[in-house]
Amino acid sequence: xNIAKYNFAYLDEQTKRMIRRAILKGIAVPGYQVPFxxxxxxxxxxxxxxxxQVTASIIGPSDVLKVIDQGADDTTNAVSIRAFFAxxxxxxxxxxxxxxxxxxxxxxxxEAKLTEGxxxxxxxxxxEPLRFLEPRETETRKMHALEEYGLMHVKLYEDIAKxxxxxxxxxxxxxxxxxxxxxxxxxxxxxNPKMHMSEVLQLFGxxxxxRIYAVPPHTQVVSLDFEDxxxxxxxxxxxxxLCGATGVYLDxxxxxxxxxxxxxxxxxxNCEDRREHGHRGKLxxxxxxxxx
Amino acid sequence: xxxxxxxxxxxxxxxxxSVFRAVMEALARPGSVQSIxxxxxxxxxxxPELGAVALTLCDHxxxxxLDPVLAANEAVVAWLAFHCGAPLTSDIGAAAxxxxxxxxxxxxxxAFGQGTDEYPDRSTTVVLxxxxxAKPVTLKGPGIKDxxxxxxxxxxxxxxEQWAENRARFPRGVDLxxxxxxxxxxxxRTTRISEA
Amino acid sequence: MYVAVxxxxxxxxxxxxxxxxxxxxxxxxxxxxxxxIIEQLGLAVDRTMGEGSLYDxxxxxxxxxxxxxxxxxxxxxxxxxxxxxxxxxxxKPIDTAAMKIERRVSATFKDLPGGQLLGPxxxxxxxxxxxxxxxxxxxxxxxxxxxADEPAPRVTDLLDHQGLIEPDVSEVQDEIGDLTRExxxxxxxxxRRLQALARGDEGFLLALGYSTQRGYGRSHPFVGEIRIGxxxxxxxxxxxxxxxxxxxxxxxxCQMVNKFKGNAKVPPQFTRGYGLVFGQAERKAMAMSLVDxxxxxxxxxxxxxxPAQDEEFVISHSDNxxxxxxxxxxxxxxxxxFQGELGLLREMRAEHDVADDAEAYPEAAE
Numbered sequence: 001x002n003i004a005k006y007n008f009a010y011l012d013e014q015t016k017r018m019i020r021r022a023i024l025k026g027i028a029v030p031g032y033q034v035p036f037x038x039x040x041x042x043x044x045x046x047x048x049x050x051x052x053q054v055t056a057s058i059i060g061p062s063d064v065l066k067v068i069d070q071g072a073d074d075t076t077n078a079v080s081i082r083a084f085f086a087x088x089x090x091x092x093x094x095x096x097x098x099x100x101x102x103x104x105x106x107x108x109x110x111e112a113k114l115t116e117g118x119x120x121x122x123x124x125x126x127x128e129p130l131r132f133l134e135p136r137e138t139e140t141r142k143m144h145a146l147e148e149y150g151l152m153h154v155k156l157y158e159d160i161a162k163x164x165x166x167x168x169x170x171x172x173x174x175x176x177x178x179x180x181x182x183x184x185x186x187x188x189x190x191x192n193p194k195m196h197m198s199e200v201l202q203l204f205g206x207x208x209x210x211r212i213y214a215v216p217p218h219t220q221v222v223s224l225d226f227e228d229x230x231x232x233x234x235x236x237x238x239x240x241x242l243c244g245a246t247g248v249y250l251d252x253x254x255x256x257x258x259x260x261x262x263x264x265x266x267x268x269x270n271c272e273d274r275r276e277h278g279h280r281g282k283l284x285x286x287x288x289x290x291x292x
Numbered sequence: 293x294x295x296x297x298x299x300x301x302x303x304x305x306x307x308x309x310s311v312f313r314a315v316m317e318a319l320a321r322p323g324s325v326q327s328i329x330x331x332x333x334x335x336x337x338x339x340p341e342l343g344a345v346a347l348t349l350c351d352h353x354x355x356x357x358l359d360p361v362l363a364a365n366e367a368v369v370a371w372l373a374f375h376c377g378a379p380l381t382s383d384i385g386a387a388a389x390x391x392x393x394x395x396x397x398x399x400x401x402x403a404f405g406q407g408t409d410e411y412p413d414r415s416t417t418v419v420l421x422x423x424x425x426a427k428p429v430t431l432k433g434p435g436i437k438d439x440x441x442x443x444x445x446x447x448x449x450x451x452x453e454q455w456a457e458n459r460a461r462f463p464r465g466v467d468l469x470x471x472x473x474x475x476x477x478x479x480x481r482t483t484r485i486s487e488a
Numbered sequence: 489m490y491v492a493v494x495x496x497x498x499x500x501x502x503x504x505x506x507x508x509x510x511x512x513x514x515x516x517x518x519x520x521x522x523x524x525i526i527e528q529l530g531l532a533v534d535r536t537m538g539e540g541s542l543y544d545x546x547x548x549x550x551x552x553x554x555x556x557x558x559x560x561x562x563x564x565x566x567x568x569x570x571x572x573x574x575x576x577x578x579x580k581p582i583d584t585a586a587m588k589i590e591r592r593v594s595a596t597f598k599d600l601p602g603g604q605l606l607g608p609x610x611x612x613x614x615x616x617x618x619x620x621x622x623x624x625x626x627x628x629x630x631x632x633x634x635x636a637d638e639p640a641p642r643v644t645d646l647l648d649h650q651g652l653i654e655p656d657v658s659e660v661q662d663e664i665g666d667l668t669r670e671x672x673x674x675x676x677x678x679x680r681r682l683q684a685l686a687r688g689d690e691g692f693l694l695a696l697g698y699s700t701q702r703g704y705g706r707s708h709p710f711v712g713e714i715r716i717g718x719x720x721x722x723x724x725x726x727x728x729x730x731x732x733x734x735x736x737x738x739x740x741x742c743q744m745v746n747k748f749k750g751n752a753k754v755p756p757q758f759t760r761g762y763g764l765v766f767g768q769a770e771r772k773a774m775a776m777s778l779v780d781x782x783x784x785x786x787x788x789x790x791x792x793x794x795p796a797q798d799e800e801f802v803i804s805h806s807d808n809x810x811x812x813x814x815x816x817x818x819x820x821x822x823x824x825x826f827q828g829e830l831g832l833l834r835e836m837r838a839e840h841d842v843a844d845d846a847e848a849y850p851e852a853a854e
Contacts, residue, residue, distance in 0.1 A: 008305045012572055017351050018669075020312050021388070024349075025413035027319045028467045028480035030434050034413045035671030040567040045813030047820065058316065060309045070824045077820055079496035107824045125817070136800055138674050145409035163836060169828030177434055177482070179463065188828045197437075201320045208810050210671050216320045216435035216480075234831055251823045252830065266824055353669070 009056040009089040015039055019057040019212065023203060026214035031176030032144070033127050033211040041207065048081055049207030051104045051123035058119065058203075059085065059102060064092045066100035071108035071249065071266035078106070095269050107170075109191040111248045111270040114200040116217065122185040124206040127213065129173045129183040149181050152224065160229050169234070174221045181224070182213065190233045190249045195221040240265045241283040243274035296370045299333035301347055307331065311348040315469060318478030323431045323440045325475050334375075335367035337393045339421045341471035343371070346419070350378040350389050357387035357416070359397040384416070392420045395447040401454040404466045412463035415481075419469045422446075428488035435480070441488055444477065445470060455485050511556045525549035534738075534767025535559055539808065540566030541668070541687045542573075543737050543766050560689075564809045571668070578664070580722045580731055584741045584764075585642050587717040591768075594643050595711040596745060602640025607716060608768070643713040644743045644760060653745065653758040674800050681783055681803060682776075686765060688806035690772040696796040697778030705794035707781050708747035709761065716740045716768050740765050742773035746781050751789050759788060 007013065015037075022036040041049040059065065065085050069078035073095035081104060082093050094100050097112045106123040114120060126132075130140045133151045143149065152173060159167045166172075172189035176182045184192055185204060195202060195215060202215040215221055225231035239246045241262040248270065250263035262283055265271035275284060301307025307330060314326040334343030350356050356378045362368050363380070372378060381387050385405045392398050398420055407415035426443035429452075446452070458465045458481055465481030479485070512519065526533055526549045536548040540563045548566060555561035591607025594600055608630075647653040667683040676684070685693065700707050718738050722731040744761035748754075761781025763773035778796075785797040795801055805811060 006572060008309075010572070012574060013305060013308065014351055014353075014575070015571075016308070016312075017349060018353065020316075021349055021354070022413070023316060024319055024417065024467070027316065027435075028465075028482065029412050029463045030482065032412060032463055035411075035673065037669050037671050039571040039668075040564070040809060041571075042568045044564065044816060045810045046815075046817030047813060049813070058309075058313060060306065060313060070821045074496045075821050076496045076500055079500060083497070083500075106820075107822070125814070136674075137804075138800065141410050164839070165836075167832060167836075169832045170825040186822075186825050188824055190828075201316070208814055214320075216482075218437045219434040234828060236831075249824065250827070252827055266827075 006088055009059055009085070010042070011039065011053065011056045015053075016057045019053055022212040023054065023057065023214065026203065026212050027201070027216050029180075030215050030219050031180030031182040031213060033206075033213045036210055036212050038207045038210040043080065043084070045208035046125060047077060048104070048106060048123040050205030050209075050212070051106070051121050051207075052081060052084070052205070053207055054121050054203050054205035054212060055085065055102060055104050056089070058121075059089050059091060061089075061091060063101045064094050064099055066094050066097060066103045066269075067105075068103065068108060068110070068267075068269075069106040070251070071110070072268040074268060096273075097269055107186050107188075108249070108266060109187060109194045111245075111265075111267040112273075114194075114198065116199045118200045120198075120200050120202045122187075122202065122204045124183065124185045124204045124211070125208075126171075127183055127204065127206040127209050127211040129171075129181050144180060147179065149175075152181055153226075156224060157226065160226070166225065166229060166231075172231075173224050175224060176215055177220050178222075182215075182221075184221075188234060188249055189223065189231070192221070192223045192231070193233065197221075236263060238263055239281060240271060241281040243271045243279045243284065244281040245271065245274055245279070295335040295367045296374050299335070299343070299371065300375045301344075302331050307344075308348045311344045314476055315345065315348065315478065318469065318476045319467065319480050320435050320478075322433060322435045322478055322480055322483040323442050323444065325477055328471070328474055328476050330474075334371050335365070337361060337365065338368045338371065338391070339393060339471065341474065341476065342391050342393065342419055342421050343375075345469060345471065345476070346372060346376050346378070346389070346391060349417075350376040352377045352379070354378050354388040355381040355383075355386055357381055357384050357390040359390075359392045359394070361397060362391060362393050387416050390416050390418045392418060395420065395422055395445075398447050398451075401451075401458050401466055406461060406464040406466065409464065412465070415464065415466055417467045417469065419471060420447075422470045422472045424472065430486050430488045431479075431483055432486075433480075433483040436483070444485075445472065446485075452485055452487060455479070455483075459484055511554070520553055522546055522549040522553065525552055531768060532557070532559060532562075534765075534769050535690060535772070536562045536566055538766040538769050538772065539563045539687050539689065540570065542566050542570040560808050560812050564812070567809050575669070577723055578666075579734065580724055582719040582721060582737075582739070584715065584719055584739070585640075585645065587640075587715055587719050587739075587741075588736075589640055589715055589717040590738075591716040592640060592713065593711070594713045596643060596713075600643060600646065602638050609770075640715070642715075642743065644745065647712070647745070647758060651757075654748075654754075654760060656760075672803070674803075675786075676799060676803065678780075678784070678787075681799065682762065682764070682780060684803045684806060685763070685776045685779055688776070688779075688803075689808035689811070690769070690775065692806050692808070692811075693775040693779050694771060696782070696802060697775040699794070700778055700782050700796045705782050705785065705797045707761070707778065709778055709781065710745045711774070712743040712745035712760075714740065714742045714770055714773065716770065738767050740767065740769050740773040742770070742777040744774070744777035744781055748788065754788075759784070 022034040025034045041052055067078045067082040069075040085091055086093050097110045102119050104121040128140050133155055134140050156166050170188045171183055171186040172192055174182050174184050197218055199217055201217055204213045223231040236250045242264050249266045251266045252261055252263055254261050311328050311330050314328050318326040328341055328344050330344035332340050332344040332347055384403050404416035422445035426445045429444050431440045462481055467481055468479040470477040526545045532552055533545050533548045536551055537543050551562035551565040592605045644653055665680045667680050718736040720736055721734045723734055724731045742763035746759045748759040750756035761777040763776030765773045782796040783799050785792050
């Protein structure tokens, strides 16, 4: 049995061309979901195959790749995807946001401001923001074509009527450049404002659902809301227990079975960087090394 | 030298990757000049930049339209057939890509495939070889912070009006790549152009 | 002090070592060889090839061994390999009428040209566990009928000659689509639908086919014919000007014949449901042909009311590599989304009962 060698970045060149064409169309029509012939990847559908295909199609030997899942570089799936590219594309990998040229993410946007020259690649499970209101692709496609987004507003308004607020905390729908309603992937709505007029190119890959979409740099990304119920992001009552950061997204960690808990940065790189620069939260102790 | 089999990327994989990144940046940041570091050497009048973009994006799955001069050139047609394998079409509206070797040969923008409201991606990407004569313009739209005043080698005549019509058809419409002298400039359908 | 969870990389490596260990099992038991799997677990190999969409027994056997016998995992391994293979061309349509038949049964005619041939079937076996197999008892050589040299035309062709069944291809297409190279666009043509069904999950299609029999989109099916055997695969080489024989593959074909009352345009006639699968996979081919017919409801002017008639529903959920991936992705961390929901729930509960706030949520007071 003679198993052939895999190509640079795993995908064959024909597949990369197909994905590259889709990426260019996505950039040209911000927020529109471009259908593409997604391939089976050596990791399961739903585990980032869309993001991996996008990254594999853009990455070159001079890139430096960062992969995060839930904001963290050391979550198992992020480790696995980073190791995959280090192996099949022999690229440099990093956990430092500012060193990366490509950042592949699941569910978060880094806290540090991203800069021109970086590309942010999102892993997307369900790219269709209207899917849970209308399960049929044939219908949602028409709704996008006709710019018929009333259903989404009705849903959000029903939230307000029922809960007194818009009860969507992640995958909060946005409108791109005043035209397409887009799913920002299941990032917390906390991150939505970072997508607006960003310095970086944002690419979105949904492998199982076979869609690619994009938001170019300096593009309007507006979270849907109502005049009397404006969009708001989450606020945390306390700072990160490790680095003392405020105004960042925090994960809750349960410490015991008596309701004891703490909040720590979801963005682990940002947290470590702050601690290296001497910032301390109330549970940080002194030695950063002890946490490695 | 056999002009048919020579002149492709020396490194197929990395050649295409680097040209793609330049094209991607060009469309993501309209008006910016991106360098195409490519060793593609197609037979004239197919320029090295047109050849590099074709090698990067065109293949069996893309219908390609050639301007009449390119289409009549056997060496060009044979080179594209050998290196890209892309089927050629004379139906301009059906083409995924159009390669145009001179601004005077550029058809009207609305003659190209515009896509549909349901599938605006099914439109033509026009790759146009331009000269050095540039005119001052101001660009606005996604990818551009505030506005961008620059010099672009755009076609003469009513091109800017045609482009405004193209913009008005959004999300349908044509995307344009201007190539010359080792560089590419992207004008996606979202870009508004006004004469400075 | 709090120590953050670290070491994902080491944890993954250790888990994979443990997996390899468990896969191998007790080292005093001889390791399985691929030829043993190919020879003795042939139907598992066939299913892996069929839903993996790659006709290669050795790779399928390797996938089964590597996946510890988890066939959906094996199918996934084969698919992820297949997708990297270069595409040289598309074969000519295989001719199942010229099949070297190993099994052929029809439920619609007692006898027919070419005859009925039971072949290697579980049908009519009594499902009694056989201890002699466990004891490794010798197995007699089989006596197979000297291969049917008599031509065995397809039952549907026989009906077609009499004009009693719809023609073989009702919608003539210039170009056959390729599900694996182009994005799906609903509604599908039948070519792509059949491609999706051929690689679709056997269990899912079986359940859907069964549902049509129980009244959820009844289609009055008869097994016109099931045939299993080898067919030649030929590739047209334009440079040579003729087709080259690439070899033989075993396939299972099922032609379901369905009652149809006709409508204003079409006289009453039988209609077809079609199933074709790599290897010996009779249950899958039958289920596929039931679902194929059922998905033609709209085309034939029938009401579309039931799950098995709903193309978007069926095709979007028939691929087990897709469905297993997305179901299993729920294992991945969702801390960030969950945190958002936790925060929202706390806010809403706080508002719900302001008075109890301090007691119910002591952390808010910290």
